[in-house]
Amino acid sequence: MARVGFLLLVLFISNAWSNDEHAGRRLYLEGITPSGEPLRALIGFGQTPLSGQAIACGNCHGADGKGRAEGGVLPSDIGWEELTKPYGHSHPGGRRHGPFSQASFLRAVNEGLDPAGNRLDWAMPRYALSRSDAEALIAYLKRLGEERAPGVGEATLRIGTILPDAKRLAAAGAMRAALAAYVETVNRAGGLHQRKLELVVASDYREARKRFAAAPVFALVSPFELEHGGELRALTEEMRLPVVGAFAGAGATLGDRDNLVFHVTPGLAEEAAVLVDFAAHRAGVAPLRGAIVASGAPADDVAAQAAARRCAARRCGDLARIGWYAARFDAAATVRTLKAERRGQVFFFGAQQEFERLLEEAARAADSSWRPSIHATGSLARAALAARERFPGELFLAFPTPPPGRALQELRREFGLPAQYEAAQATVLAAAAVLVEGLRRAGRDLSRERFVQALESLNNYDPGGFGPAVSFGPDRRNGVRGGYVVAVERARGIVPASAWITLD
Numbered sequence: 001m002a003r004v005g006f007l008l009l010v011l012f013i014s015n016a017w018s019n020d021e022h023a024g025r026r027l028y029l030e031g032i033t034p035s036g037e038p039l040r041a042l043i044g045f046g047q048t049p050l051s052g053q054a055i056a057c058g059n060c061h062g063a064d065g066k067g068r069a070e071g072g073v074l075p076s077d078i079g080w081e082e083l084t085k086p087y088g089h090s091h092p093g094g095r096r097h098g099p100f101s102q103a104s105f106l107r108a109v110n111e112g113l114d115p116a117g118n119r120l121d122w123a124m125p126r127y128a129l130s131r132s133d134a135e136a137l138i139a140y141l142k143r144l145g146e147e148r149a150p151g152v153g154e155a156t157l158r159i160g161t162i163l164p165d166a167k168r169l170a171a172a173g174a175m176r177a178a179l180a181a182y183v184e185t186v187n188r189a190g191g192l193h194q195r196k197l198e199l200v201v202a203s204d205y206r207e208a209r210k211r212f213a214a215a216p217v218f219a220l221v222s223p224f225e226l227e228h229g230g231e232l233r234a235l236t237e238e239m240r241l242p243v244v245g246a247f248a249g250a251g252a253t254l255g256d257r258d259n260l261v262f263h264v265t266p267g268l269a270e271e272a273a274v275l276v277d278f279a280a281h282r283a284g285v286a287p288l289r290g291a292i293v294a295s296g297a298p299a300d301d302v303a304a305q306a307a308a309r310r311c312a313a314r315r316c317g318d319l320a321r322i323g324w325y326a327a328r329f330d331a332a333a334t335v336r337t338l339k340a341e342r343r344g345q346v347f348f349f350g351a352q353q354e355f356e357r358l359l360e361e362a363a364r365a366a367d368s369s370w371r372p373s374i375h376a377t378g379s380l381a382r383a384a385l386a387a388r389e390r391f392p393g394e395l396f397l398a399f400p401t402p403p404p405g406r407a408l409q410e411l412r413r414e415f416g417l418p419a420q421y422e423a424a425q426a427t428v429l430a431a432a433a434v435l436v437e438g439l440r441r442a443g444r445d446l447s448r449e450r451f452v453q454a455l456e457s458l459n460n461y462d463p464g465g466f467g468p469a470v471s472f473g474p475d476r477r478n479g480v481r482g483g484y485v486v487a488v489e490r491a492r493g494i495v496p497a498s499a500w501i502t503l504d
Contacts, residue, residue: 024140027133029063031056034136041125055125057137064447065144075124080141088115106134149447151218157195157446159183159435160217160241162202162232163224171421172224176201178425179222181415182432192436193444205231212239219451221435222246222428236260242448244438244455246431260448262455264431264463264470264479266503268299268377269306271398272349274483274501275375276307278396279345280316281498282373287317290345291338293358294321295329300349303377307347319347331357338362339370346374355380359387359395366392378423384488395488396497401427402484403496407465430467434479437461468500 023034031039031053038051053059060075061067065082067075076082076091083105088098097116100108104115109127112120129137151158166173183197191197200217202208208223219242225232236243243261266274279288288311294304304321311319320343323334329350335358338346346362348355355376362372371393376384378399388395404422408429411417417425434455439446441454458479460469470479482502486494 018139020136020139021143024136024138027057027137028140028144029056029058033129033133035133039127041127043125044122047126050125055127060123062447062449063149064445064449065141066450078141079144080138083141102134102138105138106131109134109137149218150216152446153195155195156198157192157439158198158200158215158217160200160202160208160212160220161222162205162208162220163222165203169224171424174418174421174425175222175224175428177415177417178411178429179432181411181417182429182436184415185411186436192439193446197436205235208235209238212241217241218446218448219243219435220245222431232261233259240448242452242455244431244435246427259477260452262434262472262477262479264434264467265400265427266478266480266483267400268303268349270478270481270503271377271400271483272303272307272347273310273503274398274485275347275377275396276310276314276316276319277501277503278398278485278498279347279373279375280311280314283317283345288345289318289343290347291320291322291341291343292347292349293323293334294349295351295354297350303349304347307349319345329354329357331361334358335361335365338372339365342370344370344372346372348374348376348380352380352383355383356387359383359391363387363390363392378486381488381494385493388488388490388493397486397488397494398483399423399486400480400483401430401467402500405465426466430463430470433463433466434458434461434470437463 020034026032027034027039031051033039038053039055040049040051041055042048043050043055057078058065061078062075065079066077076089083100086099088096090096095114095118097114097118100115106129107113108115108120109129112122112124112126114120151160161176161179163169163172163176180199183199186192187196200211200215202211220236221244223232223243223245232243232245235241237260241260245261245263246265279290292304292307294300308319308321311317320341322337322341322343323329323331331354337343346358348358359374362374366372373394373396374391375396375398378397381397384395384397401423404426408417408422408426411429412419412425437458438451438455441457442450456472456474459471461471462469468480468482472479481504482500484496484500485498487497489495
């Protein structure tokens, strides 16, 4: 036992990082020199002075040191093993040189000259590194290839999710079961690049922080925000976690390349815009005379604003804001105003109980002079179905995905998945399929940066039949821009009312 303990101690000491390596890591990733001062450099043809994290090596060469193409520039692989290859290097444009040494590396960094005396590309900053700074950086570059991303093991790859329990979200159990089933199918087929997937489930964001700190995960799939309070964005920024999300919340950002959250389904804003397009198409050349009724909740406010913007952009008519509320919803007063102003198209964004009250009051007030068409998101389907026997007008709901198809049915039969909440299951499965495809494209030498690049490369990707085709890009984080509309009929229940409506 003493010998085993001694060997373990030797292994621990040999694998421990030196002070230089830690200092070099901070310099490489954060732009902070070993003395604690911000890194300083000159950049571009004009030799513009910059300092700090903006010029950290990892910004261009990547966390793995392999370089990320951007703006027509492809930074070199600067792992020390690569830099010191005995046969040297050949670069585009005919530039050639031998292997780097510590001295020639310092000259390259400070003066912009390679080992043969050739000038480096002007996109490469000229740094002001001391010899001790350079030694720390080199020490880290020698370890760069050994540092695995969090959650990545030799034979396993941990993926996390955050789904509340069934008491807080009725569909949560079905969603968890669907994700577990999909992970099992991937593992049965051999996993990804000789690694088995391991799904780590947390029930809320407090638990997630504890679990993911103790057992880090590489990325998140289909995390759920009950209140859309920014918890997901805060967690991803804190832990630098890439996310393939099923449900685009109020904070979903379409054009933010630093946002690590990718969504495979449209959010409420897209569903609201789809409803406006649908209503305008049905009206033909006649302008809409409608109203937006929405709560003050952040997600509902985003949807309401999106509907107003879409109508303004299409010049589809007049959408007044009626019954806009921040606290108690007065359904009766809202309906009286709608009827008095002859608002025939109503777009509602609020809670289930409030929608029920609106439909109840509208059913009482409807007559030959006012029989409205009411439009809402698919999340309010329960209230719409309950009211269809009494409500004499038209009810339309927007959904971000088509009805679940054969792929879900096959998975359900094989794993005994719940028959309820099919739409929720299909949505999380679409996210899981996109995540797995991103991991597959990123390769065995996995890093979060390579994974994000792989997701950005997806174009018109079919997520295994679980949802519509997905496209991302460096400036696009919502994979789908559009939706479907269904009608809620008295006799037949939910029936299709439109083909796919694209917003691109």
